[in-house]
Amino acid sequence: MALFHIARYPGPEAAGAEAGAEAEADGRARALLERLQRRARERQLQQQRRQQEPEEAARTESAPGKRRRRPRRSRGGGTPGSPHAPGSKRRKADGEEAGAESSEEEPGESGVDAEAEAPPEAPGGRTPDEATGPPAHPLLLGGFGRSRAPKVHPFLPKWLAEPSRVRRNVTEDTVPVEDIPEVHPELQKKLRAQSVSCYFPVQAAVIPALLESAAGGFLVGRGGYQPRDLCVSAPTGSGKTLAFVIPVVQALLRRAVCQVRALVVLPTKELAQQVSRVFNVYTDATPLRVALVTGQKSLAREQETLVQKTADGFRCLADIVVATPGRLVDHIDQTPGFSLQQLRFLVIDEADRMMDSMHQAWLPRVVAAAFPREAARDPCALLQRRQPQAVTAASSCYPQMPLQKLLFSATLTQNPEKLQQLGLHQPRLFSTRPARGGPADADSDSDSGGKYTFPSGLSHHYVPCSLQAKPLVVLHLILHLSFSRVLCFTNSRENAHRLFLLVQAFGGVAVAEFSSRCGPGWRRTVLKQFEQGKIQLLISTDATARGIDVQGVQLVVNYDAPQYLRTYVHRVGRTARAGNTGQAFTLLLKVQERKFLRMLAEAGAPELQRHDTPPELLQPLVPRYEAALSQLEKAVKEEQRQKAA
Numbered sequence: 001m002a003l004f005h006i007a008r009y010p011g012p013e014a015a016g017a018e019a020g021a022e023a024e025a026d027g028r029a030r031a032l033l034e035r036l037q038r039r040a041r042e043r044q045l046q047q048q049r050r051q052q053e054p055e056e057a058a059r060t061e062s063a064p065g066k067r068r069r070r071p072r073r074s075r076g077g078g079t080p081g082s083p084h085a086p087g088s089k090r091r092k093a094d095g096e097e098a099g100a101e102s103s104e105e106e107p108g109e110s111g112v113d114a115e116a117e118a119p120p121e122a123p124g125g126r127t128p129d130e131a132t133g134p135p136a137h138p139l140l141l142g143g144f145g146r147s148r149a150p151k152v153h154p155f156l157p158k159w160l161a162e163p164s165r166v167r168r169n170v171t172e173d174t175v176p177v178e179d180i181p182e183v184h185p186e187l188q189k190k191l192r193a194q195s196v197s198c199y200f201p202v203q204a205a206v207i208p209a210l211l212e213s214a215a216g217g218f219l220v221g222r223g224g225y226q227p228r229d230l231c232v233s234a235p236t237g238s239g240k241t242l243a244f245v246i247p248v249v250q251a252l253l254r255r256a257v258c259q260v261r262a263l264v265v266l267p268t269k270e271l272a273q274q275v276s277r278v279f280n281v282y283t284d285a286t287p288l289r290v291a292l293v294t295g296q297k298s299l300a301r302e303q304e305t306l307v308q309k310t311a312d313g314f315r316c317l318a319d320i321v322v323a324t325p326g327r328l329v330d331h332i333d334q335t336p337g338f339s340l341q342q343l344r345f346l347v348i349d350e351a352d353r354m355m356d357s358m359h360q361a362w363l364p365r366v367v368a369a370a371f372p373r374e375a376a377r378d379p380c381a382l383l384q385r386r387q388p389q390a391v392t393a394a395s396s397c398y399p400q401m402p403l404q405k406l407l408f409s410a411t412l413t414q415n416p417e418k419l420q421q422l423g424l425h426q427p428r429l430f431s432t433r434p435a436r437g438g439p440a441d442a443d444s445d446s447d448s449g450g451k452y453t454f455p456s457g458l459s460h461h462y463v464p465c466s467l468q469a470k471p472l473v474v475l476h477l478i479l480h481l482s483f484s485r486v487l488c489f490t491n492s493r494e495n496a497h498r499l500f501l502l503v504q505a506f507g508g509v510a511v512a513e514f515s516s517r518c519g520p521g522w523r524r525t526v527l528k529q530f531e532q533g534k535i536q537l538l539i540s541t542d543a544t545a546r547g548i549d550v551q552g553v554q555l556v557v558n559y560d561a562p563q564y565l566r567t568y569v570h571r572v573g574r575t576a577r578a579g580n581t582g583q584a585f586t587l588l589l590k591v592q593e594r595k596f597l598r599m600l601a602e603a604g605a606p607e608l609q610r611h612d613t614p615p616e617l618l619q620p621l622v623p624r625y626e627a628a629l630s631q632l633e634k635a636v637k638e639e640q641r642q643k644a645a
């Protein structure tokens with residue numbers, strides 16, 4: 001901000017002050033001019049001195065086999081600690097991405113530079129500035145080395161800076177189902193049948209807010225106004241799915257004609273399937289229909305679940321569509337009769353991840369499909385449908401059919417620029433993080449002040465180990481600490497596959513792998529078997545890191561340390577769900593330890609407990625492990641041979 005000075009006319013009363021300021025500015029300008037002239041003189045003197053030495057320099061140059069070495073010029077960045085110094089860390093352009101979330105740096109101290117740029121001392125140990133005694137502090141353009149750059153504090157819009165606070169503890173801060181009478185009695189009955197006797201805090205906050213916004217019916221916003229969009233940021237396993245399923249189902253219960261009125265977009269097929277299952281539970285025995293479009297079936301078969309050709313056009317077959325973005329766009333483009341023009345709720349689950357896929361331009365496609373073009377609009381229609389705009393006499397003549405966006409994530413970005421891509425209308429944020437500068441919650445512990453909140457029943461550990469010992473450590477954790485359902489994450493599908501082959505060759509552990517190497521059908525089977533307890537160790541890429549809800553996962557192992565903070569939050573969030581306890585172990589190489597621990601400390605994670613595995617604990621496993629290693633070698637060679645054939 002200080003870079004720009006905006007000259008405004010301050011009014012007559014400031015005229016006197018202005019005259020004084022002008023005189024002062026005059027003095028400063030004169031001092032600056034004097035200094036520049038003095039420097040020019042000094043430079044001239046130096047040049048003359050250099051010119052007096054040429055013979056000596058020429059002699060040195062002309063000596064055979066000798067080359068004159070030029071003194072290395074220290075550029076601003078050539079010194080250690082300066083931004084360009086080799087080995088110094090570069091600032092990441094996007095604070096949210098590429099792990100920079102945690103490793104954003106403070107503006108660097110430029111002490112060395114400051115020294116290099118300091119003016120030469122005047123006789124008597126005084127700087128020339130002091131010697132001439134400038135009347136005021138002259139403003140030097142480009143004098144960055146002189147003072148530390150002031151820290152820039154991000155400015156958040158009010159709705160982001162002051163969210164509606166949601167409590168984090170899902171075991172204590174629950175609300176009995178009957179205490180929210182706005183929820184339809186039939187839905188309350190269903191909830192109890194699903195063993196939900198109390199709402200989790202995020203549900204207790206979001207469900208009434210959403211029901212209120214649809215209180216006037218889903219066709220028009222309350223009081224004829226466009227309802228506010230909602231953003232919800234709450235820890236993994238805190239029940240965000242039901243927080244949108246219940247109000248959406250209830251709002252649509254009164255619909256007369258089947259039209260696509262709710263669209264839920266999720267990043268992966270497995271997640272979409274999981275959410276559509278929850279919708280099926282709560283729409284069961286209602287006229288509402290749910291369609292799943294993820295590409296698991298052929299386009300034609302999915303089209304059959306969306307629309308039906310009739311004598312006079314098309315009939316819609318789904319009220320609620322749960323989709324992955326790519327397949328959704330396929331249907332917008334290629335399914336005749338598939339219309340989003342009656343869309344009332346657009347739910348974006350795992351919203352931060354979905355924002356990363358904005359380059360696919362799925363959201364503008366959805367919005368374009370949801371709002372008719374100006375030319376196609378019927379000006380006499382009772383209900384109009386326009387994108388949110390300023391309220392004017394003309395715009396409020398006809399009731400507007402709203403489209404409300406609902407965003408959910410455990411790691412919702414606070415970056416207003418990113419959120420702006422979503423075109424939110426008067427958004428409201430529900431968050432487990434306290435308002436900036438606001439009082440901490442009574443239930444908050446050490447992790448409340450961080451970037452994200454973690455489930456309260458989760459304990460975090462790290463295991464320092466060498467690269468070679470990693471598989472042994474995983475085997476030790478499973479066999480000696482007796483965990484019956486373990487989810488182990490690697491950073492690549494190759495790592496997942498090799499670890500799977502190794503553990504399989506080791507024997508004694510029911511193990512499976514989950515990555516894009518396996519087809520969707522096989523992945524579904526594996527997840528089901530894992531849920532049923534038939535698989536003790538599931539080795540997975542980040543394909544299962546988000547949203548996947550498997551009951552009874554006791555331990556998450558980060559075989560490869562996650563590179564990004566958000567990845568860590570979601571991976572470890574596969575355990576300690578719905579108020580249960582769970583443990584997360586991250587295997588760390590020596591070189592990773594410092595950076596990783598700092599990343600988590602900055603994220604506000606509770607302190608990681610160090611868990612050492614001394615060699616004598618691993619030793620008994622070594623003979624079997626070595627035999628498994630040689631089997632792995634054979635298996636990998638065989639695979640490579642088959643691939644080449």
Ligand SMILES: Nc1ncnc2c1ncn2[C@@H]1O[C@H](COP(=O)(O)OP(=O)(O)OP(=O)(O)O)[C@@H](O)[C@H]1O
Nearest residue numbers: 196198199200236237238239240241410547549578
């Ligand atoms: N009120 C409740 N009472 C008991 N169990 C609940 C309640 N609400 C949700 N659950 C259960 O909690 C588990 C986690 O819920 P859900 O998957 O919605 O979490 P989430 O917040 O979406 O997590 P993630 O951020 O990982 O996607 C589910 O198994 C769900 O059935």
